[in-house]
Amino acid sequence: MQPMISTFVMVIFGATGDLTARKLMPALYSLLEQGILPDRFFVVGVARREFTHESFRELMKETVIKELRSKNLELRIWEKLKKNLYYQQGFFEDKEPYEKLVDLLSSFDKEIAACITRFFYLATPPQNYSQILKHLSSSKLSEGCGQGSSKWTRVLIEKPFGKDQETARLLEEQLARTFEDRQIYRIDHYLAKETIQNILAFRFANRFVEDIWNNKHIDNVQITLFEAGGIGNRGKFYEGVGALRDAVQNHLMAMLSYTTMEEPASFTASDIRGERVKVLSKLRCIEKEEVKNLVVRGQYGAGMVGGRQVAGYREEKDVAFDSLTETYVALKLFIDNDCWSGVPFYLRTGKRMSKSAVQIDVQFKNPQSKLYREFKLTSDEHANVLTIRVQPKEGISLKFFAKAPGLTYNLSPVNMDFSYLTSFKRDITDSYEKLLIDAMVGDQTLFATSAGFGHTWEFVTKILKGWEKQPPPKFPNYEAGSAGPKEADELIERDGRRWLL
Numbered sequence: 001m002q003p004m005i006s007t008f009v010m011v012i013f014g015a016t017g018d019l020t021a022r023k024l025m026p027a028l029y030s031l032l033e034q035g036i037l038p039d040r041f042f043v044v045g046v047a048r049r050e051f052t053h054e055s056f057r058e059l060m061k062e063t064v065i066k067e068l069r070s071k072n073l074e075l076r077i078w079e080k081l082k083k084n085l086y087y088q089q090g091f092f093e094d095k096e097p098y099e100k101l102v103d104l105l106s107s108f109d110k111e112i113a114a115c116i117t118r119f120f121y122l123a124t125p126p127q128n129y130s131q132i133l134k135h136l137s138s139s140k141l142s143e144g145c146g147q148g149s150s151k152w153t154r155v156l157i158e159k160p161f162g163k164d165q166e167t168a169r170l171l172e173e174q175l176a177r178t179f180e181d182r183q184i185y186r187i188d189h190y191l192a193k194e195t196i197q198n199i200l201a202f203r204f205a206n207r208f209v210e211d212i213w214n215n216k217h218i219d220n221v222q223i224t225l226f227e228a229g230g231i232g233n234r235g236k237f238y239e240g241v242g243a244l245r246d247a248v249q250n251h252l253m254a255m256l257s258y259t260t261m262e263e264p265a266s267f268t269a270s271d272i273r274g275e276r277v278k279v280l281s282k283l284r285c286i287e288k289e290e291v292k293n294l295v296v297r298g299q300y301g302a303g304m305v306g307g308r309q310v311a312g313y314r315e316e317k318d319v320a321f322d323s324l325t326e327t328y329v330a331l332k333l334f335i336d337n338d339c340w341s342g343v344p345f346y347l348r349t350g351k352r353m354s355k356s357a358v359q360i361d362v363q364f365k366n367p368q369s370k371l372y373r374e375f376k377l378t379s380d381e382h383a384n385v386l387t388i389r390v391q392p393k394e395g396i397s398l399k400f401f402a403k404a405p406g407l408t409y410n411l412s413p414v415n416m417d418f419s420y421l422t423s424f425k426r427d428i429t430d431s432y433e434k435l436l437i438d439a440m441v442g443d444q445t446l447f448a449t450s451a452g453f454g455h456t457w458e459f460v461t462k463i464l465k466g467w468e469k470q471p472p473p474k475f476p477n478y479e480a481g482s483a484g485p486k487e488a489d490e491l492i493e494r495d496g497r498r499w500l501l
Helices: 018-033 051-065 075-082 096-112 126-137 165-178 195-205 205-210 241-259 271-281 286-295 420-424 431-441 450-468 488-493
Strands: 008-013 044-049 085-089 117-122 156-157 184-187 219-226 295-298 302-307 309-312 328-333 345-351 357-364 387-390 393-404 411-419
Touching: 008 096, 018 051, 018 075, 018 431, 051 075, 051 085, 085 096, 096 126, 096 195, 117 126, 117 431, 126 156, 126 165, 156 165, 156 357, 156 431, 165 450, 184 431, 184 450, 195 205, 195 387, 195 393, 205 393, 219 241, 241 271, 241 328, 241 357, 271 450, 286 295, 286 328, 286 450, 295 450, 295 488, 309 488, 345 488, 393 420, 411 420, 431 488
Parallel strands: 008 044, 008 117, 044 085, 117 156, 156 184, 219 345
Antiparallel strands: 219 357, 295 328, 302 309, 328 345, 357 387, 387 393, 393 411
């Protein structure tokens, strides 16, 4: 059953940016097309550029057409979306745009003759968050239109949530002064990906899986997030952020938490989020002196991607010619609890890789079978591997052994494969569609928590401090279109293992 959504107003700060174009506007279009959104609602874009309501609508139409180019844009649906779009120009640090928003949002309330639920979506660079929150509070926009409507007001915040442990703490304190925790929706869209959510079903609805999901049976776990693309037009954002803050602190940790959490007592948000936080609290931090041995960073240079020559990171728009911002990170970590003690987790992420792929590989220990000892199944190439493909070709595969056909008795590794597309024969819902709906109905299950971010920022901040103690890295150290720096291969090969992707 589809949720029933009432009339709402969503104010998107940073509405002319990349996120609104690629994710938010196509998600709103899709939800309207599916009949989930009401005919009348209000979306107000706020940004620095000069637009009228009409010119902003035209810009959004172009983005929707571009992002949904594989489908036919239904003009009927677009016209319904178009009439609900508005624009307010202004600088985030000035009072004036917020004062004008007060009047604009009041006009919406008068049209509907009710206090409309307000969603404030912070889709700006993180350095703008503090100013926006300050003005939402001082203008009383955060309090709704009165009559106790503040309880329906919500704020949605994109990652990275701070730039280190201290800035994240200060941001949390400011949020707590303006909103209650039940009003705060911290977004890491990987938590809402269908394949990530399915990890709970796969583990806990299939008893045989959970029985072997521990350090008695698992040799190591590898989590990979590779992008063939570079930074595009996000140079200003990416400079000084880098892969560690942009992907490890949130996306990779989100996948790690679902892979390693204990079974929740129920499907409630508090139980599921609580188990995610619990396992993140057991991360063994990498101390400053250990960073050089357990963490590898890289930056791409020029190379061939998809048969074409691409520039190196330092040649990208808005990037310093001598930038030391990392575009690749690989690391080894441990979780100090009874279930995972001694199991190494290898995490890596990078841009301008040989291909785009996100997957979790769970490598099981080799069997100690007396019968098959003569086959000498000792190499990691022969180990059973369960692979969760987050993208592309979403699904789960299991590599196991079978007797090869023939007169002799030979073992051969084969794959048992589940694919979302072939099994369910329908497209997977975009994570932003799910996040928007959940925020509208007040379900925080798939949103990050302050406590969880506290643990991941503690982990990441120690690595940042370790890097500060090291000599400047010799960047670039891997070619665009390659598998990454050779030091990342050495990181895992020192343990007698190899990357499975």
